[in-house]
Amino acid sequence: MVNIRELENMIERGALLAEHNHPIDLANLFPSLCEPTHPLNLVNAQGHIAEHATDDETLFQQWLGQGLSLEEFERRLTKGALEHTRSNVSQAARLMGLSRAQMMYRVDKVKQ
Numbered sequence: 001m002v003n004i005r006e007l008e009n010m011i012e013r014g015a016l017l018a019e020h021n022h023p024i025d026l027a028n029l030f031p032s033l034c035e036p037t038h039p040l041n042l043v044n045a046q047g048h049i050a051e052h053a054t055d056d057e058t059l060f061q062q063w064l065g066q067g068l069s070l071e072e073f074e075r076r077l078t079k080g081a082l083e084h085t086r087s088n089v090s091q092a093a094r095l096m097g098l099s100r101a102q103m104m105y106r107v108d109k110v111k112q
Helices: 004-017 054-065 070-084 089-096 100-111
Strands: none
Touching: 070 089, 070 100, 089 100
């Protein structure tokens, strides 16, 4: 759930990052998603599975092959981001393209 302040901040950041007289796009709203190492780069800007996804396809196949639920995948992704950032919640949130509050929600969910 995104509150109004988070939405305002996201739009403001997108407007600042967008080129002059160009529309605000996904890369402006979520800059970390453009990093090739971002764990959510299975989907391109149009919402389709990325065509260059040889490694992504492997990850996708592993995920489906293990029979992981979306909740379990999210739990593992959250734990992995925290491990990668040595438990730095703000850095893990940026890595996943989330606000710190959204990341804390997921961290609390993992602890349950």
